[in-house]
Amino acid sequence: MRLWLAPLDGITNFQFRNCLCRHVGGIDNFITPFLPVQEKSKLNVRKWKDLWPRNNACRPTTPQLMGNNPAHFLDTLNELHQEYGYTSFNWNIGCPVDQVVRRTRGCGVMPHPDIVESVVRAVTEQTPYHFSLKMRLGLHDKSESLQILDKMQDYPLEYIVIHPRLGEQLYEGVPDLDAFQECLNHTAHRVVYSGDVWTVGDYERLQERFPSVQDWMLGRPILCNPFLAEEIKEMDTGDVKERFLRYYQHYADELLETRKEKSTLFILKELWHYYASFAGIDASELKTLLRINDFSPFFALSLEYLR
Numbered sequence: 001m002r003l004w005l006a007p008l009d010g011i012t013n014f015q016f017r018n019c020l021c022r023h024v025g026g027i028d029n030f031i032t033p034f035l036p037v038q039e040k041s042k043l044n045v046r047k048w049k050d051l052w053p054r055n056n057a058c059r060p061t062t063p064q065l066m067g068n069n070p071a072h073f074l075d076t077l078n079e080l081h082q083e084y085g086y087t088s089f090n091w092n093i094g095c096p097v098d099q100v101v102r103r104t105r106g107c108g109v110m111p112h113p114d115i116v117e118s119v120v121r122a123v124t125e126q127t128p129y130h131f132s133l134k135m136r137l138g139l140h141d142k143s144e145s146l147q148i149l150d151k152m153q154d155y156p157l158e159y160i161v162i163h164p165r166l167g168e169q170l171y172e173g174v175p176d177l178d179a180f181q182e183c184l185n186h187t188a189h190r191v192v193y194s195g196d197v198w199t200v201g202d203y204e205r206l207q208e209r210f211p212s213v214q215d216w217m218l219g220r221p222i223l224c225n226p227f228l229a230e231e232i233k234e235m236d237t238g239d240v241k242e243r244f245l246r247y248y249q250h251y252a253d254e255l256l257e258t259r260k261e262k263s264t265l266f267i268l269k270e271l272w273h274y275y276a277s278f279a280g281i282d283a284s285e286l287k288t289l290l291r292i293n294d295f296s297p298f299f300a301l302s303l304e305y306l307r
């Protein structure tokens with residue numbers, strides 16, 4: 001069994017991933033948040049700090065890309081290989097954000113199996129790289145994933161990550177496990193499950209229901225409980241409160257090294273929606289914290305909540 005860190009745009013940046021690797025065990029694979037593929041004349045991958053090898057202590061880390069044009073994929077993958085040596089890439093066809101979908105990117109690609117096939121054909125036939133997909137059940141209808149999976153049978157994908165919700169659902173409702181089973185029935189590819197594995201119990205129930213799945217991706221649940229991967233693997237977690245504090249302080253320091261206090265504050269505030277349950281604070285305590293607009297008092301109160 002292997003555990004993966006899900007890409008979370010705006011959250012699982014390289015500083016986050018490095019802190020996680022340094023302070024927490026149990027995660028075997030890392031996928032970065034998405035970056036846009038572009039044609040060669042517009043590409044400047046040297047600006048993509050999130051992929052600089054010296055910024056990436058967690059191995060293996062796979063760059064995730066977004067787009068819909070085969071030529072742009074070839075240009076971008078070749079450039080990333082030449083500059084940084086990456087040999088495996090993931091394609092995001094699951095992002096449900098409206099302005100992404102409207103440009104036929106992310107989940108907006110899912111109603112167009114021909115676009116999926118044209119990109120996958122180009123990459124698998126014209127490059128030596130490993131290539132994988134990360135998708136949902138569809139944008140509007142779960143038949144979309146089945147059509148794509150049927151088409152993908154002919155191509156040597158490395159794996160397919162499936163988050164069993166529709167794009168139009170965003171993160172509402174619960175993952176559709178019957179539909180996930182249907183997906184499994186439509187593919188011989190290695191499938192990575194992604195979605196709502198909040199506890200060890202959730203993992204055990206899912207593993208029992210889908211015994212052929214060996215790969216499990218954790219996103220928001222790792223934010224709520226960074227030690228979840230260790231718990232799933234039955235590792236000795238020790239004093240998690242103490243360890244969380246060190247992890248949190250280290251992460252804030254890392255952010256402050258490369259960002260202004262305002263931007264660090266913005267990121268930490270976002271995370272506190274997830275940290276609140278770990279810290280054991282109630283809604284009004286969280287509200288008090290999130291109302292603070294200066295970094296120093298915010299950080300001081302957040303440390304108090306964690307102690």
Ligand SMILES: Cc1cc2nc3c(=O)[nH]c(=O)nc-3n(C[C@H](O)[C@H](O)[C@H](O)COP(=O)(O)O)c2cc1C
Pocket residue numbers: 006007008009010011032033034064092094095134163194195196197217218219220221
């Ligand atoms: C804030 C946020 C950002 C996300 N960014 C990405 C992304 O960049 N690429 C991607 O493939 N999925 C992205 N996702 C989807 C997650 O990778 C994951 O599939 C989804 O959150 C369900 O898993 P979870 O319940 O373990 O969080 C994002 C989800 C959230 C909540």
